[in-house]
Amino acid sequence: MTERNLSEIAEKMREIDYAMLSTHSKDGNIAGRPMSNNRQVEYDGDSYYFTWDDSHVVGDIERNANVSLAFQGDDGFWVAVEGKAEIIRDKAAFEEHWNEDIEDWFEQGTDTPGLAMIKVEATRAHYWDGKDEGEVKL
Structure with a gap:
C-alpha cells in the first residue's frame, strides 16, 4: 500500500469534473446529486460548486453542513471525501472561481x-487507486 498525501489526492481529483455531492435532506435522508467542480480542487482540499440559491442542496447545507463527495476517475481512481460545506453569495468569490463552461447553466x-x-472544506479523504488505498485526514 502506497501512502498518498493531500497534494497527490487533490491533483488526481482535479482530473475528475463531476462529483456526487451528498447532503442530509429535510426529512433526514441522504440526498445525492452530481455537481461539477470545474476541476478546481485546491491543494488544501477545498472544492467549489455553483448552484441556485433556492435549490434543495442549499437548504440541506444550511440545515446541516456535513456533506460527502464521491469522485470516480477514468483510471480506476476513486475518492470519498467528508467535509463541511458553506454557501457563498459573494460576487467577488464567484468571479474567482468562474469558468466559461458554467455559462451553459448560468447565462x-x-x-x-x-x-x-x-464551498466544501474537506476534513477526511479515503482513496482507492488500483491496489492502493488509504486515508488522508485534514
Whole structure:
C-alpha cells in the first residue's frame, strides 16, 4: 500500500469534473446529486460548486453542513471525501472561481440572479487507486 498525501489526492481529483455531492435532506435522508467542480480542487482540499440559491442542496447545507463527495476517475481512481460545506453569495468569490463552461447553466455569468456557490472544506479523504488505498485526514 502506497501512502498518498493531500497534494497527490487533490491533483488526481482535479482530473475528475463531476462529483456526487451528498447532503442530509429535510426529512433526514441522504440526498445525492452530481455537481461539477470545474476541476478546481485546491491543494488544501477545498472544492467549489455553483448552484441556485433556492435549490434543495442549499437548504440541506444550511440545515446541516456535513456533506460527502464521491469522485470516480477514468483510471480506476476513486475518492470519498467528508467535509463541511458553506454557501457563498459573494460576487467577488464567484468571479474567482468562474469558468466559461458554467455559462451553459448560468447565462448571465456572475450576474445571474439567484446564483450561489457551495464551498466544501474537506476534513477526511479515503482513496482507492488500483491496489492502493488509504486515508488522508485534514
